[in-house]
Amino acid sequence: MTSRRPSIGVFDSGFGGLTVLKALLELVPDADYVYFGDTARLPYGSKSVETVARYAVQSAHYLEKQEADLLVIACNTATALAFEQITAAAHVPVVGVVEPGADAAASASRNHKVVVIGTQATVGSHAYKKALEARGLAAREKACPLLVPLVEEGWVEHPVTEEIARIYLNEGFDDGFSDADVLLLGCTHYPLLKPLLRRVAPAPASIVDSAESTARAVAPRMQQLLGESRAEQRRAVPRLKFFATDSVEKFKLLGKRFLGHPIEDVRHVDLQE
Amino acid sequence: MTSRRPSIGVFDSGFGGLTVLKALLELVPDADYVYFGDTARLPYGSKSVETVARYAVQSAHYLEKQEADLLVIACNTATALAFEQITAAAHVPVVGVVEPGADAAASASRNHKVVVIGTQATVGSHAYKKALEARGLAAREKACPLLVPLVEEGWVEHPVTEEIARIYLNEGFDDGFSDADVLLLGCTHYPLLKPLLRRVAPAPASIVDSAESTARAVAPRMQQLLGESRAEQRRAVPRLKFFATDSVEKFKLLGKRFLGHPIEDVRHVDLQE
CATH class of the missing domain: 3.40.50.1860 (Rossmann fold)
Structure with a gap:
């Protein structure tokens, strides 16, 4: 054999x-x-x-x-x-990674509102927005270009990273998305920031990891x-x-x-x- | 003609x-x-x-x-x-850019101590350290991998950038280099941060721009x-x-x-x- x-x-x-x-x-x-x-x-x-x-x-x-x-x-x-x-x-x-991520977000969301964070290119493509809308969810996409270099610098629990994440998420959970109940991590670097993002994201939002x-x-x-x-x-x-x-x-x-x-x-x- | x-x-x-x-x-x-x-x-x-x-x-x-x-x-x-x-x-x-930068630093320094900031690869090569030592100067090299993405994000006057620059420069102007009198910008992105770096660097240090x-x-x-x-x-x-x-x-x-x-x-x- x-x-x-x-x-x-x-x-x-x-x-x-x-x-x-x-x-x-x-x-x-x-x-x-x-x-x-x-x-x-x-x-x-x-x-x-x-x-x-x-x-x-x-x-x-x-x-x-x-x-x-x-x-x-x-x-x-x-x-x-x-x-x-x-x-x-x-x-x-x-x-x-996009379709599985959108499926998981759809299962996790009760009010059908999702904030997606990712790179400039991912957000610019609106691939997540399209995949989520096809499942009946509204999506707010927010590019977070500094998070990848911060992870690669090893600053996954650094106060500066927390401050930057807070700035990005404040802009994400805004304009009709303050009650979004899912934060979808649309970049495979972001799982390393999960504990930090858990502290920074609105408490009711669950974090869905596309990995x-x-x-x-x-x-x-x-x-x-x-x-x-x-x-x-x-x-x-x-x-x-x-x-x-x-x-x-x-x-x-x-x-x-x-x-x-x-x-x-x-x-x-x-x-x- | x-x-x-x-x-x-x-x-x-x-x-x-x-x-x-x-x-x-x-x-x-x-x-x-x-x-x-x-x-x-x-x-x-x-x-x-x-x-x-x-x-x-x-x-x-x-x-x-x-x-x-x-x-x-x-x-x-x-x-x-x-x-x-x-x-x-x-x-x-x-x-x-290295030799002209080293020449300019040598002209600007009175106590022959220079702090060089650059990317991970530039610092890892020690090209500036070698060029400065060949001119009789002591050099402390400090990699600042987050500064390029911060400039590309357009955050050239952002409080977060100032905080990050302070962390990097504190590590640069340390261990025998607290009295270095030149900060050499060993990356062509950094001239955009000159006003901010001027505020963060020790007052007696002059900033030399390799551009x-x-x-x-x-x-x-x-x-x-x-x-x-x-x-x-x-x-x-x-x-x-x-x-x-x-x-x-x-x-x-x-x-x-x-x-x-x-x-x-x-x-x-x-x-x-």
């Missing part, structure tokens, strides 16, 4: 997607994982649709070459701006693939492989903050430049 | 180099300018030597194709990490080239051409904050990806 365990390809512009991988490892431990971080060209959040789509499709193809059976676009900006292009270019099923909801959306998709693998394979510990377009050392250093444990097997990749 | 005016190619990862261009336009108005912003792959400041060198050399070649007679690396990270690679790859003279000092270093280099051009050509208004690897609209929008006046002629470029 040489049949291999199913492999999930997880893609992000950098490190944020590791929060999705972390949730996946908890919910879908029966698979192997290949993670691709396009760290040489990060961040995507301040870039145009054309640039993000080109980079994301290259990254998706790279994961397919690594024999991924399913692709998870663990990047809100790439999902928001380029989900259709990635799906069209890929030969395996693709799961993004967790994406992992929950992947679980049933894996059932079919898992059905084909043998029982002893299913019990094995997931194998993890990491690829990054910038420094491997930096990936190990920053990555462990997002994944929550040390990262070993990282390889450097050049995307034909 | 078809001899053309000399053309200066100015290169940066994004918008910061426009502060150098602004200084050049004041000091060297007798030339034409071609500006290249590698905005699709910005920021360079958090990336590795190899990645920055590859991107910078591609950008330098692009400017040579645009017939630049002299290249100005208006990016501290690219100069600090890849000046030798760029110089080796270029066929025209190259001026970076201005680089323009002063370019001026004599242009004399020879200018000598060959006709008097009426020298009197003409500089022609400006801009190239960007990400969105042209975004370049116009953000760029005018750095240049201080509207930007018209911007073209989009793909660097063979």
Whole structure:
């Protein structure tokens, strides 16, 4: 019997997607994982649709070459701006973070009002607004461009970060959205700020994390693939492989903050430049 | 007579180099300018030597194709990490920002102690420390990774920016450098923060801006080239051409904050990806 365990390809512009991988490892431990971080060209959040789509499709193809059976676009900006292009270019099923996030927000909201925070590019695409409105919810989107650099600086519990988050959320929960009862984290860096955002967000608002909801959306998709693998394979510990377009050392250093444990097997990749 | 005016190619990862261009336009108005912003792959400041060198050399070649007679690396990270690679790859003279900045700091300092602020990559390279020590000055380098995103968010006079700058400068002017008498701005985004930094830095410290000092270093280099051009050509208004690897609209929008006046002629470029 040489049949291999199913492999999930997880893609992000950098490190944020590791929060999705972390949730996946908890919910879908029966698979192997290949993670691709396009760290040489990060961040995507301040870039145009054309640039993000080109980079994301290259990254998706790279994961397919690594024999991924399913692709998870663990990047809100790439999902928001380029989900259709990635799906069209890929030969395996693709799961993004926007639809699962919108589903989770719809389940959590009672008054159908959601505040979404994300990068400039994600907010500019209105992907969340469209997905939420399609589910009968009203959405207020607020770009928070400083939160990613603050997380990458490691200031996840810093008073300055709290002040900046308060400024952003005050502008989000405003103009008819002061009673919104869901704060949707539309960026995979933001789960690291959850305790701080919990203190700053209005008390009645629940926080929905698109990393967790994406992992929950992947679980049933894996059932079919898992059905084909043998029982002893299913019990094995997931194998993890990491690829990054910038420094491997930096990936190990920053990555462990997002994944929550040390990262070993990282390889450097050049995307034909 | 078809001899053309000399053309200066100015290169940066994004918008910061426009502060150098602004200084050049004041000091060297007798030339034409071609500006290249590698905005699709910005920021360079958090990336590795190899990645920055590859991107910078591609950008330098692009400017040579645009017939630049002299290249100005208006990016501290690219100069600090890849000046030798760029110089080796270029066929025209190259001026970076580090040496002129170090010269200006050496002239301004009386007690030979300088605090340099810059990106993670610039500080990690110790290019300023080496350049300053070669001039007999002691240098304390402090990475300030949040200042670039704060400038790009437009928060150049925001209380939060002042608080963050105070945290960074307190760490810079510490441990034997509390009496440093020069604060060297080792990033071309920082000139926009000059009024704020003036309030936050210790009163006796003068602020040296590598954008201005680089323009002063370019001026004599242009004399020879200018000598060959006709008097009426020298009197003409500089022609400006801009190239960007990400969105042209975004370049116009953000760029005018750095240049201080509207930007018209911007073209989009793909660097063979």
